[in-house]
Amino acid sequence: MVKKGIGLGFIFLLLISCKMQQENFASDGNIILYPEKYKQTVWGIGFEIQSDAIGSGNNGLPDELHAVPHDLIPSERERLAKEMLSGFRYCRLAGGLYWRGLDKEQKYLQPRWPEQLEEIRQMMEWAGVEGVSLEYWSPAPYWKANNSYVGTGENDRTNVLRCFGPDFKKDPVYHGDTLAFLNDFAEATVRDIQTLKAAGIKTSKWGMQNEPFTNNGSYSACKYYKSENYIRAYTKAAKAVRDYDPNILLFADTEWGFPKKIAPGMNQKEVADLVDAYCIHCIGVDSEKIKDYHKKIRNELPLKPWFQNEYEYLQGGATPKRCLNTVQHIMNCFQIGENPTWYWIHALKPFKNSEASGYSLGFWKSLLPGHEPKDIGKYERWMKGDIITEMPEEFKEMEYLNGMRKSEKKPGVYYSCVINQPVTAYMLVDQVGNYVPEGWTKTDLKVLRSKGTDVVYTRKMEKGKISIPKHDGREGDVYGAPHAIFLQAENMETFDVAVGINSPMKIRSKAIKLELEAAKMKPGTWIYNDFNWNAVGSFVKHMPWDCKVIELAEENYNKDARVFAFERPNGKRTIVVSNRSGKDYTFSIDTNVKSGKWKGYRYTPWERGENTMGKKLKNKKGKVLKMALPNLSWEFWEEQ
Incomplete structure (x- = not known):
């Protein structure tokens, strides 16, 4: 007893x-x-591939073919597959983002250039990857209320599935018939899978929508404001995929920490039968959080496998400390969370993208014009913009941040970063439209550039997250340039700046470091991002598919x-x-x-x-x- x-x-x-x-x-x-x-059995580990272009800081969808494996020379494509990717089981394919070519009606995904899918297929064959995990960042524009992959911002109520848009009753095709629309939408998802199959690419997993809580004006997204809308669309689309190929694993719903969009429907058999696994996002979190996620999912949902399919660091770059956190995140996901798989986000990112260090297992140097290493002695007033020709001498000892300018017809972009010390900030302001930044003090200092002069404002800023406001002053239809900023810290030797989430900006000291690395490389080649790759690669190389925990x-x-x-x-x-x-x-x-x-x-x-x-x-x-x-x-x- x-x-x-x-x-x-x-x-x-x-x-x-x-x-x-x-x-x-x-x-x-x-x-x-x-x-x-x-x-549980661990099926294997997955990675994502940037098989089409995205702007620095995840800002915009450029037309240039800045993608892997396309932007590598033939020998480096093969080396990437056989050296890095061999051992992975799944390739996460971002529908509507990194696979975003379209047919004439903009209903179905197609290669954006003729060889795109063949390049992916060859990469997977060389690496021995089983198949793709196809997940949409946005469906094709025909199925959206805004007829676009990208919305206008976080409050865009039209960046949604067409049948859930504000004027669907007046829709010229469906006239408010949601069921007819969802049937056609579901069939389109099957057509996309068939397109991959025709190209020799197997679909192993399928998800309807990446982060259905996301709405922005930067990259492909489709927001679901209500769980009931997500459940209704998912059930239709997942049923069509299940009927087409019962071997494809269906997952929902990549919400943060808990699958809250699909959760209210899991007490309905017709929904639960179409969810083979729960999928969440827990990007960059401390490895210890896995205990909490596992407990909540097990306590509140019917028993299904769960996993995360996008791990990276949104703010800042790779570090030794983060390397160990990634190692222990993998360990805890498998041992404590009982996950059957685990995904890192990007195999390779380009040197020029501000988010590259925290996102990638390696970097590549582009073959494209305009991506060559630059004269690192120069200061760009904004990325790829005017060159500063004269500034106070003391500024040269400070850290320098500048933003992206996609168009002079839009306000100068907002961006953010995280600093580890208090600073005195000096912000360069384009004198357009009588703009005055709130909370900043004007100085007598000026900075000259190739096509203008900036006035310098200053303020003290505490450590932690800092935000650089957008420049919304304008003259006619021309807005002021994005602000640039010099930072003077208490101790510049130990001072560090980490790029903010989805921030279209560049940190000069870190950009110079990457430029120096890139200068050693030939165009079309790649190198490892050690702190991320050592963590993930160690498990890929020592853990075969279908191990038992x-x-x-x-x-x-x-x-x-x-x-x-x-x-x-x-x-x-x-x-x-x-x-x-x-x-x-x-x-x-x-x-x-x-x-x-x-x-x-x-x-x-x-x-x-x-x-x-x-x-x-x-x-x-x-x-x-x-x-x-x-x-x-x-x-x-x-x-x-």
């Missing part, structure tokens, strides 16, 4: 403690594996020292341990594998070993393994 008041969980932990004490190891973390107790017990849970265990398809086990605790950390793991023989491989943010297989460690034997990990490192131990 267990005495009343003593929990079974306490007894279980006490037994673990006694067992570990018998091994006589002084360790920070004690773990027991249960190799005969399986959790193994149950384990931790005596002392440590959010900064994680453990993950799985069985490979060959029946042998792998143990992954990681440490971001700020000091050395020792694991003692009872594998419950008698006379086990283990090979070890260590990774750090700076070291991935030959072919991304890690640095080889001394082999270990025995039932109990003891590993001492330095801070900011992780290891794979593979049973032989």
Whole structure:
């Protein structure tokens, strides 16, 4: 009998403690594996490909063919596939964004240039990727109330599915008949899958709408203001896909942290039967948050697998600290969240895109004109704009930020960033339309540029997020140029600026660093983004498709020292341990594998070993393994 008041969980932990004490190891973390107790199967890992152009800071859809693999020379296309992408199972394909060519009626997706789908197919074949996860950022314009991929801003009520627009009753084709519209819309999604199939591309997964909460004027989106609208459209489209190919996995709905758009419909059998898995976004979050997401999904929804399909860092770039967070995010998603798959967002991003460092596993240098490394001694007043010819000498010691100017017929763009110290800011203001920035003090300083003169305003700004206002002054139909800004921090040696979310801006010091890297490369080639690739690539190279996660017990849970265990398809086990605790950390793991023989491989943010297989460690034997990990490192131990 267990005495009343003593929990079974306490007894279980006490037994673990006694067992570990018998091994006589002084360790920070004690773990027991249960190799005969399986959790979920991990199908494999996914990536996204920027197979068409997007503006820097996710701002705009340029016509130029600035895309991978298209913008790589032939040998680099093959190297990308066979060196980086080999081992991934899924390629996330962004319908309406990175696959956005159209037929004449703008109903169906097509290649935007003749070779586009063949380039993707060849890449996948070389890499051994199974298929695409097709997900729409926006349906084709015919199906939108605004007849456009892109809306006008966050309050655009027409950037929605056509049948949910404000004037659908007056629609010249459907005359308010929502059912007829949704039937045609559903058939169009099948046509897109058929187009991929005809090009030799298998569709493994399908999602109706990326982030149905998103509405903006920057890139493709389609907002669903009501869950009932999302559920109605999803049910029709998913049923059509299911009828066409029952093997395609259907998922919903990529809301933040919880699938709240589809959730109200999951008590209806006709809806639930068409949801094979829940999909959420938890972009850049601390790895510890997986516990909370898993608990909420399990407690509030019918039992289905769940996963995230877009991990990156929206603000700022890749860092050693973020590298370890990515490692532990993968580990926790599989071990704690019981996820069957995991996705990083972009294989490659171009050097010129401000978001590239936080988003990519690597960078590519474009073959296109206008993307060559620039004279880094010059200051552009705005990106690809006027050159500053005269400014106060002290400004040259400061950090410099400038924005994108897509058109002089639109207000100078707003952008944001995050700073790690208080600053004195000096903002360059184009004197158009008697514009005066609110909250800024005018100085006597001026900056000359090739086609004008700017007045300098100043103010103090605290650390954290800072915003640079849009310039909405105008003369006639011409608006003032976007503001540029110089920042003087308390300590410039330790000062850091991180680009804001979807901000069309450039940070001079970081742009120069990337330009210097690009200057070493030939056009049409690519390099790794080490801090992101080392984290993701280590799992891609050591974790075959269809591994089974193994149950384990931790005596002392440590959010900064994680453990993950799985069985490979060959029946042998792998143990992954990681440490971001700020000091050395020792694991003692009872594998419950008698006379086990283990090979070890260590990774750090700076070291991935030959072919991304890690640095080889001394082999270990025995039932109990003891590993001492330095801070900011992780290891794979593979049973032989």
